[in-house]
Amino acid sequence: MKITSRFTVAVHTLLAIYVLGKEYKMTSDFIASSVNVNPVVIRRTLSSLKTAGMIDVKAGSGGALPVKDVNDITLYDIYMAVDCVEGGLFNFHENPNPKCPVGKNIHAVLDSHLSDAQMALENELKGVTLANLMEQLNLLI
């Protein structure tokens, strides 16, 4: 299986807010039409990003506003904000047989390698900031 699209939706949402926020009021409806998903999906995303301290949203008045500096938001931060891989990236079969020498030790043998692989992925995400993405984006607009 794959990592939930909540992640790319959240990145898209932040880019929209930071890039278009001065020109438009960034309501969930507006963002939803850029991302092309249901506005409720965006409201949930905004809620996560707000909890993570990246943006501000107020019920009633509406419109999301940037809070954090673009250099202080990495892809990893966003990935964490929307709970992509709670409890580890890899699924593990539940009850290996403890009476079998392999079943008994499979976790001891495998866990650290899986964790290393997950960390490698996450470190890569830590190396990309929203500022980087905006820089790339501005060259294309």
Added chain:
Amino acid sequence: MKITSRFTVAVHTLLAIYVLGKEYKMTSDFIASSVNVNPVVIRRTLSSLKTAGMIDVKAGSGGALPVKDVNDITLYDIYMAVDCVEGGLFNFHENPNPKCPVGKNIHAVLDSHLSDAQMALENELKGVTLANLMEQLNLLI
């Protein structure tokens, strides 16, 4: 979401075959009781591993046998053999709005970074061989 347990099941299966194969006949039933899943799940796993050229299984006579050298099987090879992330590790929202400057360019901006992250994970898996795992396992048995 997470990477399917087919992967850890396959690693467990190979370890069982390579470590216990001299002592026992490695039928799907036998392996299933070590992994603690349904024998059919193991037969499907064996089928994938056979297609990848790692083991041999014959209908009728039964019992899986090692084919490849343990130094020539990495965690990445196993991960590929059981199709963990066909079509990319990350889900992407399907139809970003091409009329929006962000929607239009979100793929151009994001794809390479996601691909880099996936490659970082996979490179880590390439660095671990079945020989490494067996070495660790033998210290514990």
Added chain:
DNA sequence: TATAGTTGTAATCAAAATGATTACAACTAT
């Protein structure tokens, strides 16, 4: 060659996760 023990695979099922959608209360600016 008949048989017992396997594998290969299709079909079905239940469970879990995901995202879509509806609905509506609560809030805020004007």
Added chain:
DNA sequence: ATAGTTGTAATCATTTTGATTACAACTATA
């Protein structure tokens, strides 16, 4: 007071997963 929002619960359909049943096909061997 109102219009436009957000926040969130509830429901739904879809997809994916792994479990399970069932059975044909195959092989060694008695």
